[in-house]
Structure formats: C-alpha cells, structure tokens
Amino acid sequence: MLRKQIDRLKKPFAKGSKYERFAPAVNAFDTFLFVPNHTTQKGAHIRDAVDLKRTMVTVIIALIPALIYGIYNTGYQYYIQTGEAFTFLDAFLHGSFKILPMIAVSYGVGLAIEFAFAVYRGHEVNEGYLVTGLLIPMIMPVDIPLWMVGLSVAFAVFIAKEAFGGTGMNILNPALTARAFAFFAYPTYMSGNKVWVSEASNVDGISGETILGSLASGVNVDYSMFEMFSGAIPGSIAETSTLWVLVGAAILIFTGVGSWRIMLGGVIGAAVMGFLFNLWGANALMQFDWMNHLIVGGFAFGIVFMATDPVSAAQTVRGKWIYGILVGILCILIRVFNPAYPEGVMLAILLMNVFAPTIDHYVVQANVNRRLKRKQHSTTVQTA
C-alpha cells in the first residue's frame, strides 16, 4: 500500500523523466523507509544483509547513551550553579532546550550540502553524515551560538569532505574538523570558564572550567574520580561521561562497527604516556594521575567515536594498532606540554588522520617488498 504510493510519487524522478536529476535526493528518503528491490546484476548473486546504512545507524545508537547523559548534564551543571532545586526532568528539559536546536542546525546545514552534492555529482546520498551531524553538536561547548555551529558544519562538509571527493575520500574526520574550525576561529567561545556551563556567558554568577583547563592554569581540581568517570563535570556536551561512552564503545566493539584495535591502542598509548609523566612529575598536569587522564576531557569520547572513523583512520590491521597507540601518546603529550590547548585529543586525532595514509603506506609496502623478495628468490633458484 504505502509502497504503491511511494512508487507513484517517485514517477517524475524516474530515468528519462523531468526531474531525473533530483532522484538521489528522493531516493535518500525512500531508502530510509524501504531497503530497495535492487537485485544483483553482476558478481556474487547473493549478498550479506549488512549495508552502509545499517553500519552508520549502529554508530548513532552507540552515541545515544552519551548524548542523553550530555543533555542531562547540561541541565545539571546549570541548576547546581544557580542553586535552584531541580528534578531529573528539569535538567533534561533544560538540556534538550539547549541541545536539540544545535542538532537540528547541524543536520539541516550538513544534509542540505550533502544532498546538493549528491544531486550535482549524480550519486546517491551517503549515510556518513548521519553520524557526523550528530557528533558535531556533541563535541561543542553548550553555549556556542547556533550560527557558529552552522558555519563549522558548512566548513567541515565543504573543506574536509566534499573538496576531497566526498564520503570515503576525506583525509580528516569531518566532525573534528568542524570543532577545530570553531576552536581556532572563535577561541573565546571554545575555551575559558564561561562556555562550558549553560548560560554562563549570559549570567555573571555562573562559570565553570573543565578539569584540564583548571590544571593548565594551575588551579586545584576538587572533583572526585567518580564524578570524572560518571561525567558530572563541565565540558563539551557529550564528552564528559566516560561511563556512557564506554557503553557506546561496547556497542561498537560488539557489532564490529568500531575498531577495538584503535580503541585499545589509544588507551595503551595514553596510559603509558600518562604513567611516564607521573614518574617525571614536574608540574600539576604531569602529576595528574594517569588513570584520571583516561577519564577526563574528551579522551574517551575521541578515541571511541572519532579515532575509529574508518575513513580517516589507518585501514590495515597493523596500521590500526600503530595509529591508535600514537593517538593516545600524542593526546597526553599535547595536554601536558601545551597549556594553550588543554584538550589534546582533538589535535592528536587530526594529526594522526593526516599520518594514517603514511602508516598504511609502510604497512602495505612491507607486503610489496615481501612479494619482490619472493620473486628475486624464485629467479635465483631457477638460474641456479
């Protein structure tokens, strides 16, 4: 029934019809409702049930626990600062009021560009932006103006993704590029003690510094380890709760959508680096316990959801290990040595995104060399 209606509506977009060019845009909505009736035309006659849409939606599901906690935490941070009495629902509503518009702007701007490019290039709309579009608001400070979100999204999709050829071709993770753009273009909205708590930029009495920010400026941190782990601390919207990020990580690892090698590599790299700095212990950041390094700031969120982006990460098995470990090491290194950037994970991942093709190159080159060596060996045997 519904199917017949859709087929009728899609007629003007069929091949050879008037609006053929816009077919990708219409198909994107149609395939959202139905897996299409396409059959195999060449190659294997039967196919696995998995497709890219399912893979991407799995990532979104993995993001939801952290997102819900982020929404709640936004309200929680606000109400404990104002001192008003509040319930879970109050906090959640306050957070929703702040965050849902950001998500709407991110999806609106990003998908508009994606659809336009799909129509322009004549390919189907790729599902990758469904994840990127949700990630971008989740890693922004809560008080960032909506137009900045929109601008960052546009920058990320144009420059980080479409300029390189679209989904699957990008060097940098688009979501992190959006954050990096906002970070360098509008630093006052991305750091300091006035952006991490809802309304802090409007109401004088409210302020809140991230733990890493406090450490960098030499202020003592009085959050307990449990608060850091559960996420009841100021920070970017959804990055604060290591607990719920771990739930997402479990979903990604169990479904095989996210690479456990990168995640584990990252944790090992960061732990080792943090431990080494603990031994050195020259300043507050170095003395910060290596275990706490893993649970504060965006490290957990970054290593689980950003570093594992399959397109911008290393693609070979060995490459994934190297890539993950280096992300972890660099993250702690940047945190400790560069107080101007108290959060190192964003820059660490972007930097490793750039080097991922190089890592893969050397891993693959080892295979190429093995093949060359085998050939030389076989020719010497023949002539001998």
Add this chain to the structure above:
Amino acid sequence: MSTDIKIRKGLSLRLKGAPTNTLKTAPPSTQFALKPIDFHGVFPKLVCKEGDAVQAGQPLFYSKYQDSIQFVSPVSGTVKEILRGAKRKILEIVISADKKQQSVTHKLPSLNKITPEQIKEYLLASGNWPFIKQRPYDIVANPNATPKAIFVSALATAPLSAQYDVILEGQQDAFQLGIDMLSKLSPNLHLSIGAKESSQIAQTKNCKVHRIKGPHPAGNVGVQIHHIDPINAGETVWVVGAEDVANIGRFFQTGVFDPTRTLAVAGHPLNTPCYYKSTIGASLEPLLEDVGTENLATLRVINGDVLTGTATSANGYVGYYNNTISVVPEGNRYRMFGWLPFAGSNLHSMSNTSLSWLFPKKQYTPDTNLNGEERALVVTGEMERVFPMDIYPMQLLKACMANDIEKMEQLGIYEVAPEDFALIDYANSSKIEAQAIIREALDLMNKEIG
C-alpha cells in the same frame, strides 16, 4: 606424500537445498549450445554455419589470436542457430542433436612413448585444450607458454557446490590417466583435496597431493596456489578442473573428445536437488523439469555456484567449466526498515549488526536482493576477513579502480582471479562489485603486459 594447509579466514555459507548424494543420469537433451562467452578473452572465429552437420569433437570455432586452440562440438547434429548479440558478438552456437551419435576419433600413438609436444598437439587438435586455464588473468591457457606448475583442485567449498568425491566416482582411472598426461607437460603437478578426503582420489599418483582444511574459499585453486607455490610476476601456472582431468584422461583412452559433466543441481526452491551425469552444453530445461520446481519465472538459474556463477535462464545451457547449477529466487522485493540494526536477522550476515550469529547451524534461504545500495568504500577490515591470501584486498581493488598498473603488480594482481573476490562481493557493506573490478583489471594487465 600429502601436505597439510590450513586456511583460517573465509566463510562457509550454509544454504538450504544442498544436493543429495544420489547420482542420476540426466534426461536426454535434444539441444546443445557452445557459448564463446564461457571462454573469457577468446575472440571466436567460426568454422561452421547454420545448417551444417557436425560430429561430436568437430571444431565449431577457433581463437582468432591463437588459432591452434579449437573449440569443438560436444555432440553430433546440425548447427541450428548462431545467436548473435550487440555488435554481432557471437553468444551461442546452438546444435540440435542427432539420434545416432558420431564422433571424430583421433589416432593416438602409444601412451608409453608419447612426448610432451605430442600431448600438447593432441589436446589442441581434439578440442581438449580449453580445459586448461592459466593464471595470471584466468583465461584459456596460452599453448606456447611454459607453466611453472599445474594445479588441480578436487576440493569444493563454495556454497551448494558439487563435491568431487561424487563427481569423480567411477572416473578414477580416467582421472589418473589425465594426471599422468598432464604431469608430462609440467613436472610440478599439484592436486589439492579436502583434509578428510578418503576416496580413491587421495591415492592419485604422479602428482603432489595437498590436504587443505578450512572454510571457503579454501577450495579456490587461486588460494591453494598462493599457499603452495605463489605466482610471481612473469610466471605462468596452469589450472585444470578435476572432472576435466578425467575428460582428458578418457580422450587418451579412446581418442574421442569427452564432454562429460557431472552436475549438482542445487538450491532451496528445488524439490529434489541431486547430481546428474550430463554433458557440456546440454540444455537445462529437461534437467530442471526432472529436479522439479515451481514458478521458474521468479527464479534465477545460475551456471556455477551462487557466488561466482553466470546467470542464465531456465532454457539456457550447461556452461563449459561449472559442475554446479544453482537456483535461487530473484529478490526484487522491498523490506521496510530493513536497514535497522538487528532487523531481518533471518538473512545471513557476517556482521554482528545482525543477530544471525546466534544461529550458527541455521541453513539460509537467500535470494538475489542486493540488501542495500552501492556506496563509497567506508568500512575497513571486512574484506580481509574473507580473503585468505597475503594480499591487501582493499588496496588492490583501489589500485584496480584507478587503473594503476604498477601498483596492481606490486599488490599481487597476478595471484588473483575474480572468483577469489567473490566473498568480498558478498560481505562488503558498500556493495562494491569486486569481481567485476578484478576482471577488468586483469583484462587491462593482459592487454598492457601480456
């Protein structure tokens, strides 16, 4: 004498409709066809025309660029029709069979004194040569080349495929003779069998027997070559199907070209999937009628297994190389919200975004739905899971798409055939047509490097 090779990566799909081990004689076909399309890269030059009377074993066409390779009629009769497609490409040479069969008989010298050159000549003249294929490029072998080895795989791991202990039952003597003859063409003759193979094939002499263990594609000869004696740039190996070895052996017994084909007709829409003794080029209609099925129009009949075969129709003909005829339903249906994780777990998936891993023993009933649409390559690591070679499949595919000859060579294009990428077709979530990409790349390499 046997060596053990263990394959770890791969996927053995469990499908419903596997053939039972009963071997029937196929109901007689009145029509046969030889399809030049079965011989990839061969430009056919016809030596017959419509209305000609031909004997079994009489050439119908030869290869334009290697005119010593003859392609002969599997049956005696009259050339009924030469079916042409776009640009007058020859699709099928249809022959209606005579009641009384007459064959071309070749007079053979004593087999004890036969020289390799003579074997080659007889194989070429009798129409047996196309049974020998070569790697790289997966094409009919070049008779002027000297292969470094010959490989025969008597192990079938593809879903629903015919098992060689059934195929070779009663053909062991011919098989041994075929092996003896081929071993004179190259001293390195390798025969691969299953790890638990106990039939007489395991006792075959004059060759190195390898026992292979593991999931599909362990039976693919390309995978076996890679693990036994990999192909380096500039080297050639020959590959012969196990039943074709027996056919070659029978030719040397009798002097008559033997187009025997033991077929597994399999698939869950069939009533009694089983084995048939048939002939290359025989029409499929009587077979499908005998095996019994409903709604033939909604089914896809495939020459070969469901991963690598060629689609044909219910009134098509048995292909030249395949021992399996698979039948699966066409999947031109919609699935509402079928992309949701864990939806449609009755379909098989390698990914844990489906619950199908909960039922490892379940036999699936697949159809030809693509289960999605083609997308950019995003997910990494899923190709490597089903590719048991020391080759980076995704990197190789990308080099192929970019027509980067140097890179393809470095990454091991000479070692692969399209069939080795069949599981990648199956498993990749971007629905990339890996087999087609590799086929095109091999053609390009063949043209540029030769």
